Amino acid sequence: MIDSLLLWALALLTAPLFAGVIFKVKAFFGGRKGSPLLIHYYTLAKLCKKGSVYSTSTTFLFKLGPVVSLAAAATALLFLPMGGQPPVLTFDGDVIFVLYLLGLARFFTIAAAMDTASPFEGMGAAREAYFPIICEASLFMILILFYRLSGDLNLGAYFAGENPRGFWQTAGSPLLFVVIALFIILLTENARVPVDDPATHLELTMIHEVMVLDHSGPDFALIEMGALLKLFFYAAMVARLILPLQPGHPLLNLGIFSLGLLLVYVAVGITESVMARHRMDRVPKFVLTSFALAFFATIITLEFLR
Amino acid sequence: MRLFFLSLLIIASGGVLPLLFFRQFTLMRILGATFIGAGCCFGLRDAFARLAGGGAASASFDYLSTLTLAFRIDGLSAFFLLAIFAVCLLSAVYSFSYLSDPRKALGTAVSYFFFSLLTAAMALVVAAANMITFLLAWEIMSLASFFLVVHDHRRPETRKAGYLYFVFSHVGAMFIVAAFGVLYGGSGGFEFDATGLSQTAKLWVFGLAFIGFGSKAGVFPFHVWLPHAHPAAPSHISAVMSGVMIKTGIYGILRMVGILELYTPAVGTVVLVFGVVSGVLGVVYALGQHDLKRLLAYHSVENIGIILIGIGIGMIGVATDTPLMALLGFAGGLLHVLNHATFKSLLFMGAGVVLHKTGSRTIDALGGLLKKMPVTGATFLVGALAICGLPPFNGFVGEFLIYLGSFEGVAAETPVLALSLLAIVGLAVIGGLALACFSKVVGVVFQGEARSPAAQAVDEKGGAAMLLPMIVLAAACAVIGVYPAAFLYMPLQAAAALGLEVGRIPLESVARLSTNITLAAAILLAALLIVWALRRLLYEGKPIGCSGTWGCGFTQPTARMQYTGTSYAASILEFFKPAAPLEEDHPAVAGLFPDRTHYRSHVHDIVELHLNSAVVTPVTWLFDKLRWIQHGDIHLYIGYILLAIVVLLFFV
Numbered sequence: 001m002i003d004s005l006l007l008w009a010l011a012l013l014t015a016p017l018f019a020g021v022i023f024k025v026k027a028f029f030g031g032r033k034g035s036p037l038l039i040h041y042y043t044l045a046k047l048c049k050k051g052s053v054y055s056t057s058t059t060f061l062f063k064l065g066p067v068v069s070l071a072a073a074a075t076a077l078l079f080l081p082m083g084g085q086p087p088v089l090t091f092d093g094d095v096i097f098v099l100y101l102l103g104l105a106r107f108f109t110i111a112a113a114m115d116t117a118s119p120f121e122g123m124g125a126a127r128e129a130y131f132p133i134i135c136e137a138s139l140f141m142i143l144i145l146f147y148r149l150s151g152d153l154n155l156g157a158y159f160a161g162e163n164p165r166g167f168w169q170t171a172g173s174p175l176l177f178v179v180i181a182l183f184i185i186l187l188t189e190n191a192r193v194p195v196d197d198p199a200t201h202l203e204l205t206m207i208h209e210v211m212v213l214d215h216s217g218p219d220f221a222l223i224e225m226g227a228l229l230k231l232f233f234y235a236a237m238v239a240r241l242i243l244p245l246q247p248g249h250p251l252l253n254l255g256i257f258s259l260g261l262l263l264v265y266v267a268v269g270i271t272e273s274v275m276a277r278h279r280m281d282r283v284p285k286f287v288l289t290s291f292a293l294a295f296f297a298t299i300i301t302l303e304f305l306r
Numbered sequence: 307m308r309l310f311f312l313s314l315l316i317i318a319s320g321g322v323l324p325l326l327f328f329r330q331f332t333l334m335r336i337l338g339a340t341f342i343g344a345g346c347c348f349g350l351r352d353a354f355a356r357l358a359g360g361g362a363a364s365a366s367f368d369y370l371s372t373l374t375l376a377f378r379i380d381g382l383s384a385f386f387l388l389a390i391f392a393v394c395l396l397s398a399v400y401s402f403s404y405l406s407d408p409r410k411a412l413g414t415a416v417s418y419f420f421f422s423l424l425t426a427a428m429a430l431v432v433a434a435a436n437m438i439t440f441l442l443a444w445e446i447m448s449l450a451s452f453f454l455v456v457h458d459h460r461r462p463e464t465r466k467a468g469y470l471y472f473v474f475s476h477v478g479a480m481f482i483v484a485a486f487g488v489l490y491g492g493s494g495g496f497e498f499d500a501t502g503l504s505q506t507a508k509l510w511v512f513g514l515a516f517i518g519f520g521s522k523a524g525v526f527p528f529h530v531w532l533p534h535a536h537p538a539a540p541s542h543i544s545a546v547m548s549g550v551m552i553k554t555g556i557y558g559i560l561r562m563v564g565i566l567e568l569y570t571p572a573v574g575t576v577v578l579v580f581g582v583v584s585g586v587l588g589v590v591y592a593l594g595q596h597d598l599k600r601l602l603a604y605h606s607v608e609n610i611g612i613i614l615i616g617i618g619i620g621m622i623g624v625a626t627d628t629p630l631m632a633l634l635g636f637a638g639g640l641l642h643v644l645n646h647a648t649f650k651s652l653l654f655m656g657a658g659v660v661l662h663k664t665g666s667r668t669i670d671a672l673g674g675l676l677k678k679m680p681v682t683g684a685t686f687l688v689g690a691l692a693i694c695g696l697p698p699f700n701g702f703v704g705e706f707l708i709y710l711g712s713f714e715g716v717a718a719e720t721p722v723l724a725l726s727l728l729a730i731v732g733l734a735v736i737g738g739l740a741l742a743c744f745s746k747v748v749g750v751v752f753q754g755e756a757r758s759p760a761a762q763a764v765d766e767k768g769g770a771a772m773l774l775p776m777i778v779l780a781a782a783c784a785v786i787g788v789y790p791a792a793f794l795y796m797p798l799q800a801a802a803a804l805g806l807e808v809g810r811i812p813l814e815s816v817a818r819l820s821t822n823i824t825l826a827a828a829i830l831l832a833a834l835l836i837v838w839a840l841r842r843l844l845y846e847g848k849p850i851g852c853s854g855t856w857g858c859g860f861t862q863p864t865a866r867m868q869y870t871g872t873s874y875a876a877s878i879l880e881f882f883k884p885a886a887p888l889e890e891d892h893p894a895v896a897g898l899f900p901d902r903t904h905y906r907s908h909v910h911d912i913v914e915l916h917l918n919s920a921v922v923t924p925v926t927w928l929f930d931k932l933r934w935i936q937h938g939d940i941h942l943y944i945g946y947i948l949l950a951i952v953v954l955l956f957f958v
Contacts, residue, residue: 051849055856057755059676061687067841071833078829089829091822092815096709097697101830103737104696107745111687114749114869116855117674122749122869129745130878133738140734144727147716203858214856218844222837284881298727302720 025269065112321422541658585611
């Protein structure tokens with residue numbers, strides 16, 4: 001319990017660090033030196049020092065949006081096993097709760113965006129409402145597979161202890177599909193290239209960044225932190241799947257888990273460097289790929305299990 | 307039973323008294339609202355007592371000295387009575403402020419009369435213990451609600467909606483009569499008893515009853531009347547109709563399941579598939595609506611779908627002997643009945659306040675209402691979160707149970723697994739679409755800037771009787787969501803009445819489940835408070851400014867430039883084009899300085915679109931061909947009667 005709480009706190013603290021890796025990788029591909037690894041800490045600190053300017057169109061929902069999105073992401077991480085340790089909290093069906101919790105965060109982010117009466121933010125909000133629908137379907141597809149493999153319906157049963165390795169032993173190659181599907185979901189849910197480009201110069205083509213255009217100061221810091229935690233949440237799942245090793249010593253376990261995380265963040269950076277953003281009307285097809293992969297993985301595994 | 311009949315009497319007097327006192331406008335409304343409300347309070351007390359272990363009660367009376375009117379209230383009836391009386395009580399309170407036009411005094415009195423009749427009839431439907439009683443109550447209910455739908459009968463679209471509702475409710479009733487006929491043929495009595503029926507006959511009864519009850523419940527593809535009738539009725543009536551009246555259809559289906567004991571996987575599959583289709587298409591059509599109340603009406607189709615998914619999972623669980631799956635499915639579906647009654651009536655009441663104050667139901671003409679109507683806006687937001695199934699509100703609890711029930715089926719062999727898969731992915735897609743739809747409604751109607759002068763000049767003055775029920779309902783959404791333990795025993799009692807042996811199912815797993823939900827909600831609330839405190843701390847002594855929205859370099863924005871609900875939903879609707887054909891009307895932009903232009907769009911309901919060519923045209927063609935029978939010669943008519951008597955004599 002104490003270990004798990006410490007790991008949770010560590011996750012909150014290091015999520016910005018890992019995200020800095022993405023910038024470094026992109027800089028490397030661009031032949032630049034890039035921003036320092038700790039850039040996200042500097043940004044957060046700078047934002048926290050500032051005041052805010054609120055739009056006259058906004059209501060209390062605008063201020064509630066960042067709070068809910070950060071609180072939901074932090075709560076979701078409580079249910080996530082890290083480094084093979086059991087999670088802080090777990091119960092039967094906590095996966096469903098966590099997914100709907102992230103849905104709650106999404107609702108409030110959208111509400112905060114719609115509060116500003118800006119057409120651009122409305123555009124981003126509409127996309128934010130659309131793409132995750134498909135993500136949710138494929139996530140539940142993956143859950144069905146995991147439930148079938150482990151007989152449990154909680155994150156602890158999937159990602160703690162020896163479990164991911166057991167999955168590889170029974171499901172084998174179909175689990176590769178799941179890894180790719182989860183990675184696509186990660187890219188979509190966290191507004192990364194090729195779904196969304198946070199670094200574009202045009203508000204018209206953004207999703208997440210345009211939704212938070214009007215947020216400033218500590219509010220914006222809360223949003224950034226929430227987004228970093230959400231990215232960490234998905235990255236941790238992929239990391240456990242690709243490096244399911246569990247040597248035994250807690251520090252060694254943690255080391256392997258961190259290496260896995262690093263790999264995922266580097267992969268995100270590489271994807272961002274070598275790919276261009278899809279046209280918006282092509283994105284659903286891209287996201288649907290993840291559903292197809294998860295679906296096939298489930299079907300194939302069922303055949304094996306029989 | 308005495309308390310039950312007393313409550314009906316008080317409700318009925320709440321309908322008659324306004325007719326007598328319609329000249330004193332305020333007195334009339336006080337009488338109507340108080341008596342109906344008081345009657346509902348008595349009824350609620352009775353239903354609670356039954357659910358808390360009072361056991362079943364029954365009563366019967368002779369009617370026309372040949373038939374018996376029999377009533378019986380068991381756990382299932384009491385559960386539905388609870389929803390009926392609670393929503394009608396709050397709607398009665400709401401109606402006091404909503405029906406505030408003294409020029410329509412007589413119309414208001416008539417509306418109270420039919421409202422009381424509807425309330426009493428719904429209570430009688432779920433309490434009826436034989437076919438005659440059931441059908442009598444069912445017809446009273448359909449007719450009373452028909453007159454409530456045509457309340458605003460001067461508008462042609464209201465009359466059209468009323469006509470459509472009339473046709474649908476009677477075709478539906480015919481199917482129910484047919485089902486009862488088969489049942490009667492097997493058992494030889496008017497009691498609900500299916501012991502003597504063959505398996506085929508049982509399937510016929512269920513099939514016919516499913517169509518009949520399904521058309522009342524608004525199951526796709528029998529839902530066509532629903533999006534027309536709900537918006538046409540006054541808002542508190544929409545709340546009653548959508549919140550509880552359509553649930554009598556669900557009650558009918560469940561009662562049939564209980565009577566027929568038809569637990570084969572095939573029947574459960576049919577219910578489940580209808581549920582998934584209703585759920586997904588209901589919310590897709592809702593997304594495409596421009597009319598706020600019509601949108602909410604389509605969401606009823608969606609939520610009936612979710613309830614049917616739960617029932618289907620429950621039936622499959624019974625059929626495959628997976629007790630936990632059965633219990634979770636039925637309990638989830640039934641709890642969703644109660645949940646939908648709370649949040650949907652809350653949302654309709656909210657839409658009613660918007661309509662009352664702005665005179666408009668067009669989503670894209672509203673905006674910014676949250677600032678001037680904080681209570682309406684906040685309670686509507688709670689309702690929206692609840693209907694999206696987001697924690698920590700009640701919608702989540704019901705869906706959570708259904709999810710868990712479906713996952714129980716994943717462990718089973720392939721055919722059941724495929725159904726569970728359908729249910730789970732269906733629920734996930736429904737959840738995501740509902741979130742998109744309600745973020746659109748909240749965002750466009752209540753947030754941003756007002757798009758029309760009517761939406762600009764609003765307030766909440768003089769509507770206390772409208773706001774109070776909404777606050778109560780919003781609180782109920784939160785309480786059930788955070789502390790479901792107190793409410794979970796109700797659907798379990800109802801499921802026990804279905805003949806499911808709840809006793810042999812490990813109930814502690816369900817109890818543990820509710821503590822888990824409470825724990826998770828508490829942690830979420832704690833996290834929210836901590837982050838909120840952090841935010842306060844960070845803003846300590848900081849400069850906070852106020853300015854216009856950042857317009858990306860554009861300096862002359864108008865409210866009409868906001869993203870509209872239509873554009874918000876456009877890309878999602880594009881995805882569902884085959885099921886929801888979109889008709890657009892806008893001339894192409896031509897030249898350097900284009901003229902004033904316009905844009906209109908309409909999402910077609912495929913059932914409505916094809917109803918005419920697939921059903922209406924063949925039926926009229928058939929009757930056209932049979933017209934020669936009716937030629938106006940009275941002698942031949944007498945001949946028909948004679949012939950009929952002779953034929954009957956041979957058969958009987």
